Amino acid sequence: MHNHSEINEEIRFLAQSEIRLKILSELYEQPNNISGLVKKTQITYSSVSSNVNKLEENEFIRKVEKKYYVNPMAEIYFKALMDFKKSVDIINDYGAFWNKHNITQLSIDSMKNITALKDSKLIETTPLDIYKTHNTTKNQLIESKDVKAIFPYLHPEYPQLIETILQNGGTVELIVPRTIFKAIISPIDDKLKKDAINGERLIVYTVTDDLDLYLTVCDEKMSLGLFKNDGSFDQNRILISDDKKSHEWANELFKHVKHRVIK
Amino acid sequence: MTNIQTKKELNKEFKDVKYILTSSMRAKLLLALYRIPKNLDELRSELKKPSATILHGLKELESINLVRKAQKYYELTSNGYLLTTNMVKLIENWFALSKNEAFWDNHDLSDIPDEIIKSIYLLKDAEYVNSTTSDLSIAFNKYIKLISNARKLQIIMPIYSENHFKHMIDLLNNEKIDELRLIISEEIYDSICENELFKQELLENEKVIIKITEDNLKIFLTCSEKFMSLTLFFKDGHYDDSQILIGKDENALKWANNIIKKFEVK
Numbered sequence: 039m040h041n042h043s044e045i046n047e048e049i050r051f052l053a054q055s056e057i058r059l060k061i062l063s064e065l066y067e068q069p070n071n072i073s074g075l076v077k078k079t080q081i082t083y084s085s086v087s088s089n090v091n092k093l094e095e096n097e098f099i100r101k102v103e104k105k106y107y108v109n110p111m112a113e114i115y116f117k118a119l120m121d122f123k124k125s126v127d128i129i130n131d132y133g134a135f136w137n138k139h140n141i142t143q144l145s146i147d148s149m150k151n152i153t154a155l156k157d158s159k160l161i162e163t164t165p166l167d168i169y170k171t172h173n174t175t176k177n178q179l180i181e182s183k184d185v186k187a188i189f190p191y192l193h194p195e196y197p198q199l200i201e202t203i204l205q206n207g208g209t210v211e212l213i214v215p216r217t218i219f220k221a222i223i224s225p226i227d228d229k230l231k232k233d234a235i236n237g238e239r240l241i242v243y244t245v246t247d248d249l250d251l252y253l254t255v256c257d258e259k260m261s262l263g264l265f266k267n268d269g270s271f272d273q274n275r276i277l278i279s280d281d282k283k284s285h286e287w288a289n290e291l292f293k294h295v296k297h298r299v300i301k
Numbered sequence: 302m303t304n305i306q307t308k309k310e311l312n313k314e315f316k317d318v319k320y321i322l323t324s325s326m327r328a329k330l331l332l333a334l335y336r337i338p339k340n341l342d343e344l345r346s347e348l349k350k351p352s353a354t355i356l357h358g359l360k361e362l363e364s365i366n367l368v369r370k371a372q373k374y375y376e377l378t379s380n381g382y383l384l385t386t387n388m389v390k391l392i393e394n395w396f397a398l399s400k401n402e403a404f405w406d407n408h409d410l411s412d413i414p415d416e417i418i419k420s421i422y423l424l425k426d427a428e429y430v431n432s433t434t435s436d437l438s439i440a441f442n443k444y445i446k447l448i449s450n451a452r453k454l455q456i457i458m459p460i461y462s463e464n465h466f467k468h469m470i471d472l473l474n475n476e477k478i479d480e481l482r483l484i485i486s487e488e489i490y491d492s493i494c495e496n497e498l499f500k501q502e503l504l505e506n507e508k509v510i511i512k513i514t515e516d517n518l519k520i521f522l523t524c525s526e527k528f529m530s531l532t533l534f535f536k537d538g539h540y541d542d543s544q545i546l547i548g549k550d551e552n553a554l555k556w557a558n559n560i561i562k563k564f565e566v567k
Contacts, residue, residue, distance in 0.1 A: 121391070
């Protein structure tokens with residue numbers, strides 16, 4: 039173990055007090071004086087003032103003409119801490135999505151960058167709509183021109199979906215297990231398939247080992263599905279998004295898996 | 302008294318962060334289990350704490366679903382693994398910042414995007430070199446030596462420096478570099494155009510690819526296939542040629558490439 043593999047005193051000092059964290063985030067947004075902070079945070083004057091003093095003593099903030107400013111270095115440390123907080127929030131917000139699921143197919147980078155999924159939505163099936171997850175991703179796929187997908191299992195609608203995208207002039211890049219390759223590709227119209235392959239609009243990578251991950255990256259959208267720890271795919275939950283950061287995140291993950299597959 | 306509602310909201314907002322980060326036992330246990338599952342004996346000898354303390358910590362982590370027990374071994378749950386990965390990131394971010402604190406604190410970082418700052422852990426093995434009063438050009442000489450051994454260079458160049466350009470032209474003409482990508486501001490581009498030699502040897506050289514940004518740049522970043530280096534401006538707006546941060550590992554290169562990607566699309 040390295041000597042820097044521990045939570046140090048400074049991190050602990052900040053994390054110990056919600057009030058200090060709150061004051062720092064306020065001052066990070068906008069420099070302020072004590073009564074201004076009291077007004078904004080609704081925390082009592084005495085708590086604000088004693089914590090402001092502690093923060094000043096520890097050189098996280100400084101006073102310039104009646105107002106407190108976050109020190110430039112402290113600002114970066116604080117950003118790192120808040121980034122951790124946001125990652126914890128996302129782990130908790132989508133707790134049911136990660137919990138008891140296999141995340142070994144995610145890259146370490148994608149885990150470290152998990153805050154990119156902040157604006158994603160967790161879609162769950164309901165007894166009244168048991169195909170909600172499938173239909174959601176299906177709609178994403180149909181409308182798209184540029185599709186990258188990891189399909190770990192065969193859904194009978196996949197060949198038709200791929201055909202539709204190709205007919206619309208789109209491109210499809212697939213990663214699938216070798217075992218389903220034939221079943222997914224054969225039903226597609228021969229001429230369309232041939233043209234698409236020659237025109238590099240249809241690229242398929244096959245994998246022999248486990249592919250315990252469902253991922254689509256289409257145009258600006260993405261969706262992600264996980265396997266449960268018992269080895270079965272969880273058809274009842276997917277994480278979807280149409281914001282840029284999630285899309286980028288999914289794209290990086292696709293690249294990561296592709297890289298592993300091509301070797 | 303702080304009003305109860307405020308207090309509740311505050312507690313809720315930072316609850317988990319506080320719970321994990323303020324207990325050294327809980328944080329240590331997560332880190333100890335990060336790589337592989339361990340049993341109580343192994344944890345006891347690694348953490349050098351009595352069984353009762355360790356078991357208490359494990360119970361707490363089990364209760365918030367970060368750790369689970371399988372047979373006699375304790376392992377991280379998926380949530381635990383995600384959280385610990387991000388805790389390691391936090392620790393390494395902190396380490397990378399404090400290790401080169403003088404470098405970061407001295408300079409204007411406004412040109413480094415927030416996401417890139419948050420992945421500063423990638424620079425944990427990078428070192429900065431300081432010029433001394435007896436030799437003001439240590440940083441510059443180091444830089445020239447680095448680029449002299451590169452085949453492919455990508456540079457975000459915020460300054461017009463004849464010294465730098467001359468060295469680059471030398472390398473290009475001696476077939477040392479196969480490709481030079483320069484990201485420069487309009488202002489610098491115009492200055493280069495005014496110098497006949499530079500215009501001919503840089504702008505009209507087929508090995509050189511120029512990308513012009515509208516904004517003025519505040520970051521001097523170089524990335525080859527083997528190293529990355531960073532020099533910055535002082536907060537008063539002056540370029541600092543005395544300190545250079547150099548990284549040669551894969552992570553540092555990744556960090557630099559991430560910045561370049563951001564500027565490429567600007």
